[in-house]
Amino acid sequence: MAHILKQGAGALLGGTVKRTAPVVVLLMMIAVVGIWNPAFFQGSNLITVLTLASLLLMASLGQTWVILLGSIDLSVGYMASMCSVIFALLVSDWGYGALLLIVLIGIAGGLLNGLVYTMLRIPSFIATLGTGGIFLSLAYVISNASTVAVADVGNPVMRLLGREFLYVPVSIGLTVLLWAAMLAYQNFTPGGKKLYYIGTSEPAAWLSGIRINRHKILAFTVSGMTAALTGVLLVSTIYNGSPNLGDPYTLKSIAVVVMGGTALTGGVGGLGRTMIGALIMAILSNGMNVVGVNVYFQNIVTGAVIVLAAMLSLDRSKIPMLK
Amino acid sequence: MAHEVLVSMRNIVKRYPGTVALDGANLEIRRGEIIGLLGENGAGKSTMMKILVGYETPDGGEMLVGGKKVQFRSTREAMAYNIGMVYQDQALLPNLTVLQNLFLGYEHLFTRGGFIDHRKMKQTGREILDMMRLHCSLSDEVEALPLSTRELLEIGRLLWLSEISGRPPVIVLDEPTTVLDSNEIRQLFDIVRSIRDKAGIIFISHHLQEVLDLVDRVVVFRDGRDIASLPARDLTVAKIQEMMIGRELNTEYYLVDKQREPSERVVLEVKQLTVHGKFQDISFQLREGEIVSLVGLDGSGKEEVCRAIFGALKPDQGDVLLFGKRLNLKRPDLAIREGIGYVPQNRREEGAFQHLDIAANVTVTLLEKLAKLMFLPRKKGLQLAREWIEKLRVRASSPHMLIRQLSGGNQQKVILAKWLASDIKVLILDHPTRGIDVGAKEEIYRLLRNLADQGVAILMMCDSLEEDIGLSNRLLVLKDGRLTQEIDSPADRKPSVLEVIRAL
Numbered sequence: 001m002a003h004i005l006k007q008g009a010g011a012l013l014g015g016t017v018k019r020t021a022p023v024v025v026l027l028m029m030i031a032v033v034g035i036w037n038p039a040f041f042q043g044s045n046l047i048t049v050l051t052l053a054s055l056l057l058m059a060s061l062g063q064t065w066v067i068l069l070g071s072i073d074l075s076v077g078y079m080a081s082m083c084s085v086i087f088a089l090l091v092s093d094w095g096y097g098a099l100l101l102i103v104l105i106g107i108a109g110g111l112l113n114g115l116v117y118t119m120l121r122i123p124s125f126i127a128t129l130g131t132g133g134i135f136l137s138l139a140y141v142i143s144n145a146s147t148v149a150v151a152d153v154g155n156p157v158m159r160l161l162g163r164e165f166l167y168v169p170v171s172i173g174l175t176v177l178l179w180a181a182m183l184a185y186q187n188f189t190p191g192g193k194k195l196y197y198i199g200t201s202e203p204a205a206w207l208s209g210i211r212i213n214r215h216k217i218l219a220f221t222v223s224g225m226t227a228a229l230t231g232v233l234l235v236s237t238i239y240n241g242s243p244n245l246g247d248p249y250t251l252k253s254i255a256v257v258v259m260g261g262t263a264l265t266g267g268v269g270g271l272g273r274t275m276i277g278a279l280i281m282a283i284l285s286n287g288m289n290v291v292g293v294n295v296y297f298q299n300i301v302t303g304a305v306i307v308l309a310a311m312l313s314l315d316r317s318k319i320p321m322l323k
Numbered sequence: 324m325a326h327e328v329l330v331s332m333r334n335i336v337k338r339y340p341g342t343v344a345l346d347g348a349n350l351e352i353r354r355g356e357i358i359g360l361l362g363e364n365g366a367g368k369s370t371m372m373k374i375l376v377g378y379e380t381p382d383g384g385e386m387l388v389g390g391k392k393v394q395f396r397s398t399r400e401a402m403a404y405n406i407g408m409v410y411q412d413q414a415l416l417p418n419l420t421v422l423q424n425l426f427l428g429y430e431h432l433f434t435r436g437g438f439i440d441h442r443k444m445k446q447t448g449r450e451i452l453d454m455m456r457l458h459c460s461l462s463d464e465v466e467a468l469p470l471s472t473r474e475l476l477e478i479g480r481l482l483w484l485s486e487i488s489g490r491p492p493v494i495v496l497d498e499p500t501t502v503l504d505s506n507e508i509r510q511l512f513d514i515v516r517s518i519r520d521k522a523g524i525i526f527i528s529h530h531l532q533e534v535l536d537l538v539d540r541v542v543v544f545r546d547g548r549d550i551a552s553l554p555a556r557d558l559t560v561a562k563i564q565e566m567m568i569g570r571e572l573n574t575e576y577y578l579v580d581k582q583r584e585p586s587e588r589v590v591l592e593v594k595q596l597t598v599h600g601k602f603q604d605i606s607f608q609l610r611e612g613e614i615v616s617l618v619g620l621d622g623s624g625k626e627e628v629c630r631a632i633f634g635a636l637k638p639d640q641g642d643v644l645l646f647g648k649r650l651n652l653k654r655p656d657l658a659i660r661e662g663i664g665y666v667p668q669n670r671r672e673e674g675a676f677q678h679l680d681i682a683a684n685v686t687v688t689l690l691e692k693l694a695k696l697m698f699l700p701r702k703k704g705l706q707l708a709r710e711w712i713e714k715l716r717v718r719a720s721s722p723h724m725l726i727r728q729l730s731g732g733n734q735q736k737v738i739l740a741k742w743l744a745s746d747i748k749v750l751i752l753d754h755p756t757r758g759i760d761v762g763a764k765e766e767i768y769r770l771l772r773n774l775a776d777q778g779v780a781i782l783m784m785c786d787s788l789e790e791d792i793g794l795s796n797r798l799l800v801l802k803d804g805r806l807t808q809e810i811d812s813p814a815d816r817k818p819s820v821l822e823v824i825r826a827l
Contacts, residue, residue, distance in 0.1 A: 189694065190690035193683070196683070197679070200676045200677070200678050204672065204673050204675060207635060207667055209656035210656070211654070211656055267678055267679070268678065
């Protein structure tokens with residue numbers, strides 16, 4: 001037992017166990033919750049779950065690649081908050097222009113993260129904490145430290161986001177489409193594969209001719225963009241934005257990625273896993289509500305699941321000294 | 324003169340994956356005697372010392388200290404018996420002061436009521452500095468001090484530790500003179516001689532004349548065993564060199580009959596390549612189908628030369644030309660694009676992607692070439708991997724196997740496959756057969772011969788001079804960062820190992 005704890009179960013579990021564990025957990029959870037309270041399977045509840053899952057998924061898309069490389073993005077939540085404020089402010093007047101602006105802001109912020117990390121050689125932990133602070137402050141300044149309601153709730157963009165195609169809300173569709181596009185890049189292009197090489201061993205990647213900085217900057221830029229879009233999705237659910245709205249999503253995005261099975265040490269996992277992680281988190285949260293678990297207790301459960309998931313996926317043979 | 328036996332190591336066996344480092348080695352250390360421990364790289368002397376000081380545990384044999392059987396599980400346990408080593412790479416903590424380093428880990432000896440008595444500590448510290456004739460101050464930060472001072476500090480620390488235990492110390496000095504100038508070497512030798520009677524001292528060095536000047540007895544290691552133990556006064560440098568080598572070159576093993584004469588065409592030209600502090604003014608040519616070996620002692624700069632040519636180490640001066648075209652040496656990917664491959668010494672961390680499968684390892688340099696319109700299905704990589712597994716006879720059940728599950732030899736084959744699958748013109752190999760068993764070595768030699776037949780120019784450094792001589796057409800000798808000599812190694816007239824060792 002002590003041996004398992006020391007090595008990190010990730011080093012010992014067979015590949016098959018590690019690969020299927022998240023899916024098994026997911027199925028088990030659906031079963032447990034469904035049996036406890038079949039109201040879980042009601043149409044309206046399922047939409048709620050999927051909406052929640054897509055929100056978590058959007059926030060975690062870029063984070064997946066960042067973690068795959070072996071780094072971390074702590075600015076996700078603040079970027080989402082800042083963009084929720086900006087979007088709520090501008091969407092009524094600018095319409096689709098506001099959406100475009102958000103995407104550009106996300107890319108700019110992510111690019112900033114990437115450059116600070118690679119050019120200034122500041123560890124991603126610190127770099128993104130720093131830039132995150134900038135986004136947080138901007139969120140407060142732009143919103144004047146208050147909630148920003150969407151002026152014209154009926155405007156085309158908001159209506160589009162709220163609409164449904166074949167019972168599926170557009171917001172979910174958008175997220176899944178983006179996920180699918182990124183998945184294709186990750187699994188089927190040289191660039192995507194290089195993420196895994198870098199995450200596995202930077203020295204070996206360098207000596208194999210991979211231009212590491214380039215891919216790191218890309219991952220952070222994408223993470224900025226998906227964090228920004230998370231802000232948009234948040235506004236689409238409650239029709240207003242606020243400077244703290246997205247903050248919890250930093251930790252949630254990391255939790256989703258880790259729960260899906262992507263190792264914090266990098267090199268293993270990916271967007272497929274993150275999808276599972278998002279579903280697990282969403283069902284966990286919704287399930288606990290449906291079952292009637294005390295709200296405060298829910299945080300304890302979530303935290304415990306995160307620790308368990310990390311313990312199972314971490315491969316300590318890859319971390320020389322645990323920091 | 325030699326007194327009682329302090330440590331007795333008998334029949335020590337140590338195995339690493341793929342090799343036997345020590346095969347029944349013996350060593351007796353007496354008080355009042357300075358032993359010079361000699362042997363080629365890989366002969367086993369470093370491993371023997373690591374076991375002595377508790378850094379490694381033996382797989383067989385026994386060790387007696389003061390007549391009692393012991394088994395050290397850590398260097399601290401060995402220190403408790405007063406056995407310590409001054410390492411070649413510094414063991415001091417550079418950001419701490421001299422005072423802090425001297426008593427690191429032993430501060431409890433100066434405590435009074437739970438608090439450290441700094442006055443007493445400083446007093447003892449000054450005594451140590453005096454004993455070692457050092458002029459630095461206790462509050463100096465170690466990283467500001469020259470390497471020679473740091474080394475003397477480490478020796479002083481060991482001597483002090485031995486004094487407080489009351490037991491005669493066994494001190495191993497691992498290549499202490501590489502960082503010292505001639506005055507400092509003399510000073511060191513004086514100090515060592517002055518403590519000779521109180522301790523058992525082992526001195527490791529490649530500078531054979533130095534060894535003869537200082538030591539009382541010479542012990543030579545070869546192929547994992549101690550093969551000679553003789554008084555220094557009976558020996559000369561030439562005699563020691565003969566003992567270190569031993570057997571005839573096995574021409575069959577190195578496939579010397581397959582060695583071909585290189586063509587006249589110059590593939591790679593290195594011109595006055597310099598990296599300050601590592602090597603200077605290196606110039607040589609590599610021809611089509613030629614295998615050239617770089618030989619030199621530790622610190623000669625040969626590994627750095629190879630990395631610089633590959634673009635992994637930026638040169639301060641000089642050029643590298645491939646077929647006459649000047650190369651941009653900023654990054655490895657630029658060299659790879661032109662057709663240069665590099666197999667690093669550190670297979671585990673730099674050579675292979677341990678947690679990825681064979682297919683991934685084979686295709687890493689070929690991704691863009693295999694992809695069509697940015698699209699690269701997994702199938703292609705797997706197919707390519709299967710081809711190479713077969714071609715190189717890699718012992719793996721499928722291309723899905725993680726490379727870390729393969730033996731050292733098979734891992735190396737996979738690493739080579741990725742270069743063979745690209746269209747390389749030059750292949751640089753840094754200790755390619757390290758940690759690989761005999762059978763796999765032979766297969767790799769065959770691979771290299773085939774590669775040379777196809778016209779690839781090969782530059783390498785091997786684990787033993789025999790390997791260097793056996794495989795190459797030519798040897799380039801590096802000494803202290805300079806190219807001092809070129810030795811031809813044609814198939815019909817191979818130089819003897821002795822001849823080469825004399826040039827180093």
